[in-house]
Amino acid sequence: MKYLVLLGDGMADYPLDALGGKTPLEVASTPNMDEIALKGTLGLIDTVPAGFLPGSDVANLSVLGYDPEIYFTGRGPLEAANMGVQLGPDDVAFRCNLVTLNAGNTVMDDYSAGHITTEDAIPFVHLLNEAIGSEQFIFYPGISYRHLMVWKGGYDVMQTTPPHDIVDQPIMSYFPEGEGSDEIKGLMTRSMAVLKTCRENQERVARGMKPVSSIWLWGQGRAPRMTPITKKFSIRGGIISAVNLLNGIGHYAGLEILSVPGATGYIDTNYVGKAEKALEALQTMDFVFVHVEAPDEMGHEGNLAGKIRAIELFDEKVVGTVLKAFPSLGDARLAVLSDHPTPITLKTHVSDPSPFAVLSNDPAENLRNAAQYSERNAEGTGLVFSPGHLMLEAFINNWRRAIAKEHH
Numbered sequence: 257m258k259y260l261v262l263l264g265d266g267m268a269d270y271p272l273d274a275l276g277g278k279t280p281l282e283v284a285s286t287p288n289m290d291e292i293a294l295k296g297t298l299g300l301i302d303t304v305p306a307g308f309l310p311g312s313d314v315a316n317l318s319v320l321g322y323d324p325e326i327y328f329t330g331r332g333p334l335e336a337a338n339m340g341v342q343l344g345p346d347d348v349a350f351r352c353n354l355v356t357l358n359a360g361n362t363v364m365d366d367y368s369a370g371h372i373t374t375e376d377a378i379p380f381v382h383l384l385n386e387a388i389g390s391e392q393f394i395f396y397p398g399i400s401y402r403h404l405m406v407w408k409g410g411y412d413v414m415q416t417t418p419p420h421d422i423v424d425q426p427i428m429s430y431f432p433e434g435e436g437s438d439e440i441k442g443l444m445t446r447s448m449a450v451l452k453t454c455r456e457n458q459e460r461v462a463r464g465m466k467p468v469s470s471i472w473l474w475g476q477g478r479a480p481r482m483t484p485i486t487k488k489f490s491i492r493g494g495i496i497s498a499v500n501l502l503n504g505i506g507h508y509a510g511l512e513i514l515s516v517p518g519a520t521g522y523i524d525t526n527y528v529g530k531a532e533k534a535l536e537a538l539q540t541m542d543f544v545f546v547h548v549e550a551p552d553e554m555g556h557e558g559n560l561a562g563k564i565r566a567i568e569l570f571d572e573k574v575v576g577t578v579l580k581a582f583p584s585l586g587d588a589r590l591a592v593l594s595d596h597p598t599p600i601t602l603k604t605h606v607s608d609p610s611p612f613a614v615l616s617n618d619p620a621e622n623l624r625n626a627a628q629y630s631e632r633n634a635e636g637t638g639l640v641f642s643p644g645h646l647m648l649e650a651f652i653n654n655w656r657r658a659i660a661k662e663h664h
Contacts, residue, residue, distance in 0.1 A: 258588035259491075259543040259652055260534060262578060263319065264570045265312060266552030266598030268610040268631055274560060280600070281611070282630045284567040288575040289592055289613060289629035296590075296615030297659055298626035299639030301647050303595055304607035311418065311605060312552070313475070313501055315595035320509050320545070321485055321648030330412065330477015334504035335404055338513065341396055343479040348410035350440070351475035352395060352403040353419050354380055356466040357427065361448050364427050367419035367556070368401040370466035371522055377401060379456050380468050387450040388443055398500050400521060405443070405473055411436025416474035420556045421604045432473065440473050447471040484510025486543075489652050493543030496530050497521075502547045511545065512537075523550040523566050527573030535581050543652075548574060552605075555598030563600060583617065590615045591651060592629070609640065614651065621656045 269279045303318035304310045305325055313331040314324045322328075332349030343349055354377055356366040369377075374397075381397040389395050396404040414434030422430050432440045448470045451457055457467040486493055487510060494514045495506030498521035503513050516533050518526030525548065534544045548570050554563035575592055582590055593612035596605050611634035616622055626633045639659060641647040650658030 257542065258538050258585045260538065260578060260588065260590045261319070261543075261545045261651075262575055262590070262592045263316075263545070263547050264551050264567065264592070264594055265547060265549045266555045266596060266605065267567055267570070267594035268597035268608070269555070269563070270597065270599045270601060272560070272600060279631055280560065280564045280567060282628075282632065284564045284571070286567060286571040286629055288571045288579050290627070291579065292575070292590065292592055292613040292615045293626045293629040293633065295622060295624060296613055297621075297623040297639065298611065298613045298629065298634050298637050299641065299659075300609040300634045301593060301612045301644040302609040302640065302642035303644035305643060308607070309418075309605075310596050310607040311475075312499075312595060313505070315605075316502060316505055316547075318644040319593070319595055319648065320505060321488075321645050322482060322509075323643065323645045327480050327482050329480045331475030331501060332404065333477045333479045334508070335398065335402070335500040336396075336406065336479075336504065337507040338500045338503035339396055339398060339404055341404060341406060343406065344408075345478070346409045348407045348412040348476050348478055350405045350407065350416075350473040352405040353472040353474070354401045354403065354468045355419050355470055355472045357448075357469035361469060362426055362428065364419055364422045364425055365469075366466055367423060367472070369468045371553075372401050372465075372468065374399050376460070377403070380451070383454060383456065384447055384450060384471065388446045393443060399498065402500055405471070407436075407439075407476075410439075410476075412476050412478055414440070414476065416440075416476060418474055418604075419472040423556070423603055444471055444473060480508065482508040484508070485648070486510030489543075491542040491652070492540070493545070494537045494541050495545045495547070496533055497547035497549070498525060499547065499549050506545065511543075512541075514544075521549040522553055523562060523569070525550060527569050528577055531574045531577035534578065538585060546574060551594075552598045555600055556603050558600055558603045560600050582615070586617065588617050589621070589651060589655060597631075609642065609644075612641075612647070614655065616655060621659075623659060
């Protein structure tokens with residue numbers, strides 16, 4: 257049996273006046289996802305338990321079958337796993353964004369420093385490690401604006417805020433709070449002084465690019481203990497993503513990290529390359545998870561046209577490429593879904609359930625309960641996986657029985 261999961265991060269949204277009361281998914285041209293909904297099964301997946309922030313970390317743990325109430329310890333350690341950073345029992349890993357603040361360093365202008373390239377970002381991380389790093393605080397370069405800081409023997413129970421949640425807002429209200437927060441705030445403040453006059457920033461400004469004004473530390477946690485899904489289900493699997501977080505979850509899940517040239521984690525990513533890599537991997541693997549970040553990034557930017565375009569590219573180049581080859585896979589199931597909504601109006605994640613569609617090459621496993629892939633249609637089917645971490649086991653073990661049980 258072959259299992260393929262295609263995830264458009266943050267695709268789901270709210271109805272918008274600018275779209276005549278429709279969502280970006282309802283307006284976008286998505287013939288391939290619509291075909292899966294028409295021929296397969298449409299429903300909702302509730303990925304964010306009550307009391308949890310609706311991050312991609314929590315949501316994608318659920319998608320991959322892990323109950324966040326048991327397994328979520330923080331975003332940082334998940335990213336550390338993909339970067340090959342080994343955490344000791346007393347180590348705390350923080351996500352470290354390179355961000356752009358306003359001229360007075362008081363307002364969050366851009367959570368990604370203008371989507372800085374990895375090539376441009378690495379010198380900044382090395383500079384910060386030399387200037388404010390120590391045996392206790394160590395910085396590790398990641399991808400684009402997404403990096404890592406490890407606090408040896410640090411504190412992890414403090415309140416931190418994702419920078420993409422506070423764009424255009426004063427930063428002072430969102431500095432870390434709690435035990436150990438003074439040390440973290442000190443690092444962030446010291447980074448501003450280091451970066452203010454550095455040569456790397458002077459060169460960026462001269463090229464018309466946004467400067468790196470500061471680091472932003474958040475998503476802290478210690479290493480989790482997780483049973484690989486490959487062991488649980490006796491399968492061999494892989495994950496395709498340009499995002500360290502997703503690959504870190506994949507690491508703990510026992511999935512092989514599959515690289516694709518040109519995968520960027522942005523709207524310019526190599527969509528077709530991801531789909532083709534997934535199909536190639538399924539020649540020897542049982543399970544492949546494909547993650548596309550672009551719709552989420554457009555949601556964070558509040559870029560309506562960009563989000564619609566990202567959804568259409570995902571549908572045409574990822575879903576379409578896979579769907580064309582799907583009948584040849586034989587005994588197989590294909591799922592397409594959003595992990596959480598990232599509404600254009602809010603520019604951040606929310607915890608509402610998201611639509612999924614599953615197509616099986618066994619016609620008896622398809623409910624054929626909708627004609628279009630959308631939030632509204634998914635809600636109308638009455639099929640809901642809540643809590644969402646239950647869906648993966650159903651998807652792999654007994655889809656027909658599960659959808660009959662969950663349909664209400």
